[in-house]
Amino acid sequence: MAECHPVGFQWVMEAKERGAKVFHVDPRFTRTSAVADEHLGIRVGTDIVFLGALINHVLQNGLEFREYVENYTNAATLVREDFVDADDLGGVFSGWDPESGTYDQQSWGYDGMDVRAPAGSPFKKDAVDDPQEGDDAQTSSGEQSHGAHGADVGDPDELKTDPTLQHPRCVFQVLKRHFARYTPDMVERVCGIGPDQFARIADAITENSGREKTTCFIYSVGWTHHTTGTQYIRAASILQLLLGNMGRPGGGIMALRGHASIQGSTDIPTLYNLLPGYLPMPSAAPPGEDDLAAYIESNEPEGGFWGNARDYTVSLMKAWWGEHATAANDYGFGYLPRITGDHSIYPTIMGMHEGEVEGFFVMGENPTVGSANSKLHRMGMANLKWLVVRDLQMIESATFWKDGPEIETGELRTEEIGTEVFFLPAATHAEKSGTFTNTHRLLQWRHQAVEPPDDCRSELHFTYHLGKRIREKLAASTDERDRPLLELTWDYPTHGPTEDPSGEAVLKEISGYTVADGKAVGGYRELKDDGTTASGCWIYSGSYADEVNQTARRTPNTTGDIASPAPEWGWAWPLNRRVLYNRASADPAGKPWSERKKLIWWDEEQERWTGLDIPDFAGDMRPDYVPEKGAKAEWALRGDDPFVMQADGKGWLYAPSGLLDGPMPNHYEPHESTAQNLVHPGVQASPTRQIEEREDNRSNPEPTEDGHAVYPFQVMTFRIAEHHTAGGMSRFLPHMAELAPDPYAEVSPELAELRGLQHGEWATLVSARTAIEARVMVTDRIRPHVIGGRQVHTIGLPYHWGPNGLAVGDSANDLLPIVMDRNTHISEFKASTCDIVPGRRPRGADLEPFVQAYRDRAGSPGRPITPVEPGRTPEHHGADQRPIPPEELDRPLAGTDPHGPPKDYGTTEHPPLGRGREPDWTPPEESA
């Protein structure tokens, strides 16, 4: 966090100043570890074991926040009799179908739960039989099936519960049995974290939770970039719910996101499976089952705020199709395109290879550097008919046809690439006005400072004028297919000589208005399902309340208390609420759990909720409110149900539906790992992981396979403070380039000795995909682990570089396979395997034979295996002998790291960090 979100990290340091203990769990020792109380050097890809052991510690020792768990979670609900845990089935849950590689999730449900299948849900294989599509409904993501709200759990009265939490089939007991095998001993064996260190963090977390205190978890792509990424987050959610740390000040699980508005681009999704505000994109369904009523039936549970899904959907249709969206035509619901499976970026790239996708817009993203197995992206894009790239600089995604790595190797020839490329220069954030949504859901308006130069335009300008042009060209069309375009509301006021559209007008449409008079609505509670209101994104509704751009407010915090949320600075969705599920900050009777941790509470005299935040439910709902039969949406939940987006209002310790890989987290090793799965020896990696099996996306062998020794080391990608993601906004800037000029690989002194790597010199990293080169950084910041009696090594590899710009070098992502968490279609960037050898990689046409030689050694069945002997450079590495220009040899790394002699790592227990401990190395940032 100190590295990638340095300014946000000041609040962690502020908390530390006030007595908070900071633990940093990371395979690498970073700038965060340097100032944390303790660094836990976990082995890559084992966080579920670590978090599972914390959950087990809480459950075995009765350390849960009992009253919170009993009242606010689904701990008491009984699970179906036919559910069988992975422990009893050798590593997979009940419902596993080895043929299809997917789960039938029925047995995971609650006892008595109506298993009505939502449209496009995994229950219903709606596309498998179709040779035209070939898509499998099991590729549907969780959000796709259920929005963000999980499945309808049916009538709560039908569900069986045991409030004493003793019934062997109640969630609490199921959980207790499931996590029993996650012991401190397992943590030591799998994660490489010793029992003393584990005890210290377990005690710190449990002692710092309860009525008086809360504990917070912060994570980033280190958790999501795994084939089990969703279950990492689930594991943290379970722990935080058990400890009563959700919906309370200082609690929660905080996602740190990497781009200025990546939260916003999820809320108003440029994502295939979502409509604005986490409404699911409709899935294809047979005639009669694909109208608005069927969509609402599938996605509008009785209880919770999703119970108003029809209001949000109809208002969205009204915002898009205005007067053409009427009750008679289902408000234009039929105008929306239908999805039939996974249309995320990776299958789309495959579609380019196959010629199915022929046109591609790339705006402010650099996939030929930033995506896993980026070579596959370049090869796909070379097969397009047309490509539009909008960016500030001439990024790699715009020039692959001219100077990409495959031009160098001869795999592509410029003259043979038929892709027509348009590079349109974009405006910077200072040259346009609009909102970013930051990582804590805060919308902040930026005012335009200067005009964009020459042809530079905002994406608002481009999209508006492209749409206008397309509509003009189609104006005379009577084709039914063009109606959604021609009937679209597309009249935004413009200003200036370039006819720049008004961002404020767009924001107002997003926030919503009443159709009759065009007046801004105050928030989503005012949205209707009868076509009288319009709102482009219901969760953003209210951001333009009172005809005021609420996101442009800049009233600083003047309370003197730095913890004050400054409610008039920007606008947080929903309804400027700062802590979600804040009903949980008070006890069931509506009183704060403690004076110290008060946030909102029930005022009996005024008969209203009051306090420091805006309640995320009706302000006059009594704490003892019990819904009557037939009550709807938020009024179908009880007055003490805090989790208002869930159909049952409860925090889910166990997910009876909504996930494709299990109702509870279970440890599997990464797809490519250096160790065998010690938790479930029969199942090495996540059985549901989504693999793109292709010749050009080959996997390295598993640890049980002979060829594994050919790629013996774990490699994890990471980011540094001096660069930004795929480098388009940093590698082209002189002083950023100077701070971190070259790609580098962090290796331990032990690995350096094993492979003969010299600090500051070049090394080549090889996988079954390709080989790349990077400078060697020998450092204690990365340490080997002893797993299963073997020393296993990890290499840290920042990924920001590419061939263009001022700071140039090979792209780390070229090394990685595309293999995904099936819930999210996020690839496993954080764990793959490779070999590392000294020297530069082969150039030009010599590269592919070098990589192929490795593949040959790794073997297909029946081929001889010739593993690399420790300390020896493979003889294939002839390219080492090539002359290297002297100016490149003399170029120092960004900072140097004078390490001492290799140390004895007989134990995996890392010495605790404290004030007394002097580091034995100089951090590069200080010597640079």
Place this chain on the structure above:
Amino acid sequence: MGKTRRRRLPPLLRQLTDDPTGRGVAAQSGRSAAIRPRNAKDTADKVVDSVCPYCAVGCGQKLYVKDEKVVHVEGDPDSPVSRGRLCPRGSSTPSLINSPTRVTTVRYRPPNATEWQDLDLDTAVDMIADRVIDTRRRTWQDRRHSDNAMLRRTLGFAHLGGATLDNEENYLLKKLFSAAGAVAIENQARI
């Protein structure tokens, strides 16, 4: 030294009379009295409230504009998010905006060409509109054969990017491309 000597009172007396903390005029030399902070408002034509374009923390920025050019950036001390701070990336904002390598005109590469060409912006937008219409027509899918399910879409063109864009921009992109029938609309959220 000479300038200092011209002051009426020596530093200690200045402190006793005007500057009890000793951090103001008492510590000032003639030279330091003449130094202006480079972010002084009077050196810029205007100071504009903005937000950092790099990561998602959302630090407040004050952009200093002179002669229609961003000349300087400071962290916004009023921001409850960042309290005036910026990291190396955020501090590099002026060089991002004024980068000499920034491409500010349209570049066009016809199929199989070896070099870029110039192209008028309006022509480029027009050509792109034609390609969208053409691809959409040729790759349109009305219904799925097996169950006659309505698809009403094209997989023929795709979009990638959005996490660096404004909410308003993403909104128009999703709205336009969905109306055109495109479903493969994606951004950085999966990387």
